Amino acid sequence: MKRGHFLRHMAWTGLGVLWTFDAGAGLFRPRSVGEAAAASLPGLNFVQISDSHIGFHKPANEQVDVTFQAAINAINALKVPPAFVVHTGDLTHLSKPAEFDQVKQLLSGLKVPLYTLPGEHDVIGDRGKLFNDLFAGKDRREGMQSWDHSGVHCVSLTNVLDFAATGQGQIGQPQLDLLAKDLAPLSNETPVVIFSHIPLFDAYPKWGWATSDAKQVNTLLSRFASATVLSGHIHQVLQRTEGRIQFATATSTAFPLPAPGVGEQPSPVVLPEKERRAATGFRSISLMSDRQLKLEEHPLG
Amino acid sequence: MVSSLKYLSNVFLSLGFLSLATATIPNGQAAQTLTSVNIDHFKFMPGVLQVHTGQTVNFFNKDGDPHTIASQDGSFESPALDTGDSWKHTFTKLGTYTYICTLHPFMQGNITVTGEKQ
Numbered sequence: 001m002k003r004g005h006f007l008r009h010m011a012w013t014g015l016g017v018l019w020t021f022d023a024g025a026g027l028f029r030p031r032s033v034g035e036a037a038a039a040s041l042p043g044l045n046f047v048q049i050s051d052s053h054i055g056f057h058k059p060a061n062e063q064v065d066v067t068f069q070a071a072i073n074a075i076n077a078l079k080v081p082p083a084f085v086v087h088t089g090d091l092t093h094l095s096k097p098a099e100f101d102q103v104k105q106l107l108s109g110l111k112v113p114l115y116t117l118p119g120e121h122d123v124i125g126d127r128g129k130l131f132n133d134l135f136a137g138k139d140r141r142e143g144m145q146s147w148d149h150s151g152v153h154c155v156s157l158t159n160v161l162d163f164a165a166t167g168q169g170q171i172g173q174p175q176l177d178l179l180a181k182d183l184a185p186l187s188n189e190t191p192v193v194i195f196s197h198i199p200l201f202d203a204y205p206k207w208g209w210a211t212s213d214a215k216q217v218n219t220l221l222s223r224f225a226s227a228t229v230l231s232g233h234i235h236q237v238l239q240r241t242e243g244r245i246q247f248a249t250a251t252s253t254a255f256p257l258p259a260p261g262v263g264e265q266p267s268p269v270v271l272p273e274k275e276r277r278a279a280t281g282f283r284s285i286s287l288m289s290d291r292q293l294k295l296e297e298h299p300l301g
Numbered sequence: 302m303v304s305s306l307k308y309l310s311n312v313f314l315s316l317g318f319l320s321l322a323t324a325t326i327p328n329g330q331a332a333q334t335l336t337s338v339n340i341d342h343f344k345f346m347p348g349v350l351q352v353h354t355g356q357t358v359n360f361f362n363k364d365g366d367p368h369t370i371a372s373q374d375g376s377f378e379s380p381a382l383d384t385g386d387s388w389k390h391t392f393t394k395l396g397t398y399t400y401i402c403t404l405h406p407f408m409q410g411n412i413t414v415t416g417e418k419q
């Protein structure tokens with residue numbers, strides 16, 4: 001792809017900017033960090049990291065282990081330690097045992113609890129057996145895992161094992177049934193955060209950047225006053241709101257992918273190192289006690 | 302480019318060898334000809350292919366990105382094929398098989414297996 005297109009895109013996605021969700025207007029708004037400090041106290045603070053692709057050795061990033069380590073170091077150095085870190089998939093590039101060993105070793109450097117879910121790069125050839133052996137939370141069933149922290153209900157979903165005829169991700173009925181059961185006891189006032197690898201909104205269906213049965217998740221989430229869906233897969237920040245549900249995708253720690261439909265195919269974008277560092281990183285999330293959501297992007301350079 | 306030329310010459314060599322071998326089998330077994338599907342620019346080429354039972358298809362990834370081959374009925378699935386990797390599958394049952402790349406599931410191909418070559 002042409003670099004100009006890519007940079008223009010990064011400008012609108014606003015890496016390095018703090019975004020808050022204005023529930024009244026149904027919009028994400030950029031704010032300066034100074035403004036944010038004056039806002040209400042956070043109820044829950046956590047980090048999303050994604051698409052480390054350990055094992056990738058191509059010009060878009062010859063040292064994905066080094067950039068992943070840099071992200072881990074930056075997370076460990078955050079002034080307010082996150083309650084936990086969620087890795088939203090594609091830990092490895094090709095599901096190889098050596099790649100899993102390496103990413104597990106790197107992740108063991110995190111000082112706070114870790115939750116993971118698989119990307120399609122983590123389940124090649126074995127429907128995720130190796131991934132599950134190494135990273136399964138003890139409560140994961142049908143690919144789903146849920147936990148509570150500071151009054152916030154969190155759920156991670158798997159949507160990379162089966163694909164609809166259209167080439168989109170799929171959650172599958174057994175997991176959707178389990179999600180319905182999991183959410184049923186919650187009051188409408190409980191803030192809910194859902195994690196998935198492939199986005200649960202139509203980011204770009206032609207490249208499979210969508211989930212065929214995501215509408216059923218939206219239906220389950222529609223009664224909640226605060227519902228946030230955080231995903232990976234597309235190696236860039238895109239934000240969307242549907243009703244009261246707020247969607248956001250994350251950058252990779254390895255390399256960016258083209259903006260939706262820019263170029264012929266979703267191949268890694270090769271950038272000079274400085275620009276690549278600015279287009280990769282992790283995100284911290286604060287759910288304030290007044291249910292205000294803050295997303296802060298932390299580029300690696 | 303060099304590696305794909307080398308690859309093509311290997312295919313021609315093995316095709317030549319196999320047809321020679323078939324000719325010497327006295328009891329009329331099916332020809333074990335090798336057919337290729339190339340992967341390039343996020344496409345399987347040819348995307349639609351007809352083979353005979355017992356025929357082996359060699360999938361070769363010429364692309365800069367890794368891909369996989371997985372039938373939608375679950376009957377075959379390759380490991381990850383990175384640039385320059387190949388993987389073979391022998392088709393023994395009649396039918397039409399739709400397959401995708403699990404890394405880029407919008408990539409689809411079709412292989413129809415007909416009766417044994419006479």
Ligand SMILES: [Cu+2]
Pocket residue numbers: 343367368369402403404405406408
């Ligand atoms: Cu592919």
